[in-house]
Amino acid sequence: MPFETISVIGLGYIGLPTAAMFASRKKKVIGVDVNQHAVDTINQGKIHIVEPDLDMIVHAAVSEGYLKAVTTPEPADAFLIAVPTPFKDNGAEIPEPDLTYIKAATKAIAPVLKKGDLVILESTSPVGATEQMAEWLSKLRADLSFPLTHGENADVNVSHCPERVLPGHVVRELVENDRVIGGISSKCSERSVELYKTFVQGECVITNARTAEMAKLTENSSRDVQIAFANELSIICDKLDINVWELIALANRHPRVNILQPGPGVGGHCIAVDPWFIVSKNPKEARVIHTARTVNDSKPEWVINKVKLAIADFLQSNPEKTVCEVTIACYGLAFKKNIDDLRESPALNITSEVCAFHSGQVLIVEPNIHKLPNTLQSGFLVEFENAIELADINLILVDHDEFKFSNLIRKNTIDTKGICNE
Ligand SMILES: NC(=O)C1=CN([C@@H]2O[C@H](COP(=O)(O)OP(=O)(O)OC[C@H]3O[C@@H](n4cnc5c(N)ncnc54)[C@H](O)[C@@H]3O)[C@@H](O)[C@H]2O)C=CC1
Numbered sequence: 001m002p003f004e005t006i007s008v009i010g011l012g013y014i015g016l017p018t019a020a021m022f023a024s025r026k027k028k029v030i031g032v033d034v035n036q037h038a039v040d041t042i043n044q045g046k047i048h049i050v051e052p053d054l055d056m057i058v059h060a061a062v063s064e065g066y067l068k069a070v071t072t073p074e075p076a077d078a079f080l081i082a083v084p085t086p087f088k089d090n091g092a093e094i095p096e097p098d099l100t101y102i103k104a105a106t107k108a109i110a111p112v113l114k115k116g117d118l119v120i121l122e123s124t125s126p127v128g129a130t131e132q133m134a135e136w137l138s139k140l141r142a143d144l145s146f147p148l149t150h151g152e153n154a155d156v157n158v159s160h161c162p163e164r165v166l167p168g169h170v171v172r173e174l175v176e177n178d179r180v181i182g183g184i185s186s187k188c189s190e191r192s193v194e195l196y197k198t199f200v201q202g203e204c205v206i207t208n209a210r211t212a213e214m215a216k217l218t219e220n221s222s223r224d225v226q227i228a229f230a231n232e233l234s235i236i237c238d239k240l241d242i243n244v245w246e247l248i249a250l251a252n253r254h255p256r257v258n259i260l261q262p263g264p265g266v267g268g269h270c271i272a273v274d275p276w277f278i279v280s281k282n283p284k285e286a287r288v289i290h291t292a293r294t295v296n297d298s299k300p301e302w303v304i305n306k307v308k309l310a311i312a313d314f315l316q317s318n319p320e321k322t323v324c325e326v327t328i329a330c331y332g333l334a335f336k337k338n339i340d341d342l343r344e345s346p347a348l349n350i351t352s353e354v355c356a357f358h359s360g361q362v363l364i365v366e367p368n369i370h371k372l373p374n375t376l377q378s379g380f381l382v383e384f385e386n387a388i389e390l391a392d393i394n395l396i397l398v399d400h401d402e403f404k405f406s407n408l409i410r411k412n413t414i415d416t417k418g419i420c421n422e
Pocket residue numbers: 009010011012013014015032033034035038082083084085101104105108122123124125163164165166167269270
């Protein structure tokens with residue numbers, strides 16, 4: 001049976017581009033989000049997130065009548081769930097995944113499901129979450145006129161198809177990337193491939209739901225481990241007075257070595273989160289993954305100590321000044337270069353900490369935002385040139401293109417991204 005109407009639950013960084021992509025292939029798409037502002041913005045043909053080229057696709061999809069946004073699910077032939085999967089913020093040493101958004105989305109679609117529908121969990125999930133979702137669905141339907149069964153002869157097909165697009169390149173990668181398709185049964189996988197082939201040009205590779213969940217977590221954990229190696233090297237090199245950027249460039253000339261780049265820590269709501277989904281379920285076995293998380297999470301503290309040392313050095317060389325007269329400039333707040341996303345950003349956390357402990361002026365340069373977040377109210381958002389001119393100490397936290405190729409920034413500089421070496 002062809003898919004005539006497709007519903008996407010959660011219209012954020014993943015759900016909205018996915019919904020727009022189906023709509024661009026002339027499918028009728030119903031986007032569902034609990035955020036009324038997002039729904040209203042989309043229905044005006046506009047977008048509430050920053051992603052290159054997405055605005056044009058959404059505008060065309062809405063104005064041609066293929067995409068509409070609503071707050072309550074309506075019947076459809078396929079439902080793709082792209083809601084957040086954070087970890088529980090309860091201060092535990094090993095954070096646990098929070099599946100409440102998936103549970104709420106499941107509850108919302110249950111009353112409109114009909115026989116033959118396909119439900120795909122796209123959210124990054126711990127192993128077992130898709131089976132759990134299928135359980136929730138059948139329990140939720142058990143008391144209704146049409147109870148669901150699952151297994152090989154299920155009335156409703158359930159799959160996990162994790163999303164792997166890179167923010168900033170979402171529109172291209174949605175089409176070009178290979179997809180991992182993990183059905184609860186082979187029929188579920190086949191139906192899911194049929195759906196994605198609407199716009200995916202990459203290969204749709206079939207596996208089971210648990211392997212698909214683990215594949216996504218493995219990709220992001222692998223990157224986290226590799227970045228941790230680079231971050232550890234940077235701390236060792238600092239102690240040994242070796243330039244880590246030169247060191248990595250030299251080591252990478254080996255045909256089988258490819259070390260990533262150190263930085264102020266790992267940010268974003270994926271790489272800094274997803275490895276915990278493996279560690280929390282396998283605390284004894286996941287030793288490397290756990291250590292990598294700890295190494296990357298402790299890097300901001302190391303940077304803050306460098307700032308404190310730089311202030312002490314500066315005061316020693318300038319005894320006429322007091323600490324209140326030392327001006328620090330922080331360059332970049334986003335979690336990585338050339339974006340405006342501040343979620344889980346080590347640059348933001350370090351700058352907030354500097355604002356909290358430093359009694360002198362803190363200048364902040366972030367070309368991608370117009371207003372400082374509340375935690376930085378004691379700082380001043382300034383232009384790049386003003387910061388360079390006024391700062392006694394420069395702290396480079398993000399390698400935005402605007403900060404590169406500046407010879408001026410070399411004086412009293414803590415360069416966490418190595419841009420002074422380029
Ligand atoms: N942003 C990214 O780069 C990537 C994200 N992912 C994963 O995709 C999932 C979604 O992430 P994002 O799109 O970035 O999150 P997001 O926060 O940008 O969007 C999620 C949307 O879901 C909505 N929502 C929450 N509960 C809902 C409910 N019960 N019913 C309907 N809507 C609901 C929220 O209002 C929000 O608009 C997460 O599991 C994330 O880990 C995977 C790959 C890349």
